[in-house]
Amino acid sequence: SQQGEEDPQALSIQEGENATMNCSYKTSINNLQWYRQNSGRGLVHLILIRSNEREKHSGRLRVTLDTSKKSSSLLITASRAADTASYFCATDTGGFKTIFGAGTRLFVKA
Amino acid sequence: SAVISQKPSRDICQRGTSLTIQCQVDSQVTMMFWYRQQPGQSLTLIATANQGSEATYESGFVIDKFPISRPNLTFSTLTVSNMSPEDSSIYLCSVRREGETQYFGPGTRLLVL
Numbered sequence: 001s002q003q004g005e006e007d008p009q010a011l012s013i014q015e016g017e018n019a020t021m022n023c024s025y026k027t028s029i030n031n032l033q034w035y036r037q038n039s040g041r042g043l044v045h046l047i048l049i050r051s052n053e054r055e056k057h058s059g060r061l062r063v064t065l066d067t068s069k070k071s072s073s074l075l076i077t078a079s080r081a082a083d084t085a086s087y088f089c090a091t092d093t094g095g096f097k098t099i100f101g102a103g104t105r106l107f108v109k110a
Numbered sequence: 111s112a113v114i115s116q117k118p119s120r121d122i123c124q125r126g127t128s129l130t131i132q133c134q135v136d137s138q139v140t141m142m143f144w145y146r147q148q149p150g151q152s153l154t155l156i157a158t159a160n161q162g163s164e165a166t167y168e169s170g171f172v173i174d175k176f177p178i179s180r181p182n183l184t185f186s187t188l189t190v191s192n193m194s195p196e197d198s199s200i201y202l203c204s205v206r207r208e209g210e211t212q213y214f215g216p217g218t219r220l221l222v223l
Binding site: 050 | 141143153155158204214215
């Protein structure tokens with residue numbers, strides 16, 4: 001069964017706007033990772049945030065983690081058409097298994 | 111990071127046949143996994159490929175349907191047996207080293223007619 005649930009399921013924005021995607025999970029985690037997938041291809045790893053961290057940045061990406069609410073968010077600032085993809089959160093609950101959420105489909109209009 | 115290749119990248123198969131997917135990593139890794147992504151869905155873990163022993167399967171997946179080999183620390187195969195149209199999916203190989211980050215191969219896109 002999936003650990004994470006993401007919302008929204010789909011998001012359509014204009015180029016230059018910010019995109020925020022949320023992920024909620026059910027059990028305690030060691031870390032949470034965000035991935036991007038373009039058109040059903042392989043997954044690209046974006047950011048890993050550990051359970052004792054609250055925020056991480058990587059370029060235009062900002063990830064937050066609230067373990068008390070069992071939720072995380074991914075913010076993409078100044079979006080570009082090339083950011084159009086599906087974004088997945090994935091949780092590591094220990095035991096070396098990574099469990100994926102349902103994903104958010106982001107469409108950035110040029 | 112890890113460079114992962116998969117063969118074939120895609121295939122179209124007839125129902126009742128079997129397909130073996132290969133996963134090759136550029137260097138030794140501790141953990142290797144196989145995932146399935148059905149059309150429009152997220153990724154579901156099929157099994158953990160264990161070097162030198164039987165794979166560990168997740169609930170809903172069985173060895174007879176998805177036999178897995180892992181002869182060494184850089185290579186694994188997943189076979190999809192006795193295929194039906196419901197097996198049409200993307201199959202992804204994934205690895206972890208000692209760190210926490212998990213990396214994915216480009217996937218094998220399978221269509222069963």
